[in-house]
Amino acid sequence: MDRFSWCTGLLDIDETLVIQQRGVRLSDGEDKTRFDTGTLLLTTHRLIWRDQKNHDFCIAFPLSQIVFTEEQSGGIGKSAKIVVHLHPPTPNKEPGPYQTSRYSYVKLSFREHGQIEFQRRLAEELTQRRWERSSSSSPSMQITKGPQTGRIKAVGIVGIERKLEEKRKETDKNISEAFEDLSKLMEKAKEMVELSKSIATKIKDKQGDITEDETIRFKSYLLSMGIANPVTRETHGSGTHYHMQLAKQLAAMLQAPLEERGGIMSLTEVYCLVNRARGMELLSPEDLVNACKMLESLKLPIRLRVFDSGVMVIEHQSHNEEEMVASALETVSEKGSLTSEEFAKIVGMSVLLAKERLLLAEHMGHLCRDDSVEGLRFYPNLFLTQSTEMTVSLACSLKIAWQVHARSKGRLHLSTGTRQTEM
Structure with missing residues (x-):
């Protein structure tokens, strides 16, 4: 037992825990000791015993002191043991619980079993001798403390402070790299916004050698990029001012989609399109409706319209009902008769909007209906044609x-x- 030294149980910077086992008693050769019930820890450098009730009561010796080990099987009322044969103590050994011993070995009694796995891992460490690869092969970097003397070595504190300083530097480095990546991302974002504006201008003015397929692909890219600076309650407050700013942004955003869809879109379609472009800053249906109600009063180029059926749509201010009804009448006359589903497929719009257009043409007297078990079908009004x-x-x-x-x-x-x- 005179090979053991007092320690805190803290591991060195280059030391790694291999295995630990509870319920282990230490014996000085054939003599019992006061180290009765504790946890035995095997590291890459040392064998550490720590009291299970008082963790400050801790002793250890380096693995380099071990000559060889052997197992002793347990019997009736006896625990299985590992016998560790040791070299003589070194002259510069730190103070420990025993100054001298008449035995050159210690016994480790495993009351809660686990000795087989512990012996296997101990044999592996003795074979690999990983403590020789480290830069500090001596356990002098540990804080050593004995319950009798109460001495604390300053070199151990320096080691802990050095380890904390290294962790702090690593954290600072990671934070710096994160901010650098964020700055690069912001720079790239500005470039992408400029690129998107350039592409949008080319598509609008039909400049350059842009094919139809490329135009469609560019439009999908621009849609996926979303709105650069969406209007939010955090940036524009709440209430009327917020809805006014939101209405202006909607008017600017919906110009191109409305032109592509014949000057009219359902409010449901607008809601999906806007929220997709806003990304994480989602818009509530209530805010969208309130903003759309202000479009006409703000004299913006688009407006909200509510049909007799209650369907809400967004349309251009220049949207002409007479032209829309005349177009519907022409399409129905060419086919003889059409349902709303058939009409929607021909003109390329939603069934909901197609039905509203046919109902409007009927209301103006240009179409008449046949409502049967087969569904609602519209015919040209022969009294007018x-x-x-x-x-x-x-x-x-x-x-x-x-x-x-x-x-x-x-x-x-x-x-x-x-x-x-x-x-």
């Missing part, structure tokens, strides 16, 4: 058909009444 003679002829035919229907219905009532009288 055919000649006067054909209109009069059709009206006469309808009148004659109605009179015939009325007479037959009257005869049926008359015959029914006669039968009832006879009965």
Whole structure:
């Protein structure tokens, strides 16, 4: 036991914990000691024993002191043991619990088992001799403290401070690199914004040799890049001022999409498009509606429109209803009749907007409907599209058909009444 020295149990900078086992008792050769119940730690440099109740009560010796080890199996009432044979103590050994010992070995009694794995890992460390590879092979860098003397070596404190200083420098380095990456990202972001503006200008003015496929691809890229500076409550406050600024940004953003979609978009489609472009700064449906209600009062180029059915759309101020209805009438006349789904597929718009356009044309008298079990189908209004003679002829035919229907219905009532009288 005179090979052990007092320590705190802290590991050196280049020291690594290999395995630890609770419930281990130390014996000085064949003699019992006061080191009865503790945790045995095997590191790459030392064998450390620490009291399980008082962690400050800790002793250790370097693995370089070990000559060889052997196992002793346990019996009835006896624990399995590992016998560690040691070299004589070195002259510069730190103070420990024993100054002298008549034994050259110690016994490690494993009361909670685990001796097989511990012996295997100990043998591996003795074979690899990793303590020889480190720059500091001596445990003098540890804080050494004995419960009797209470001495603290300054060299141990220096080692701990050095380790903390290295960690601080590494942290500072990581933070500096992170800010450098952030600065580079911001610089690249500015370049990408300028590039996107240049591409948008080329697409708008049709400058350069840009094919149709390239135009579509560039537009998808620009859409994925989103809005550079979205209006938020944090930057523009809340209430009316916020909705006014949001309305202005919507007017600027929706110009191009509206032109591509014939000058009209459903509010649902606008909501999806805007939030996709805003990225993380999502917009609530309520804020979108409130902002859209201000579009016309602010004299912006787009406006909010609510159909009789309650459907809300965003359209250009220059959007012409007469042209829209005339186009719908022309399309329906060419096909003879159309449902809203068929009309939407032909003109390339949503079914909801297609139905509203057909209903508007019907309301203005240009179309008429056939609402049957097959669904709602729209036809051209022949009273407006055919000649006067054909209109009069059709009206006469309808009148004659109605009179015939009325007479037959009257005869049926008359015959029914006669039968009832006879009965």
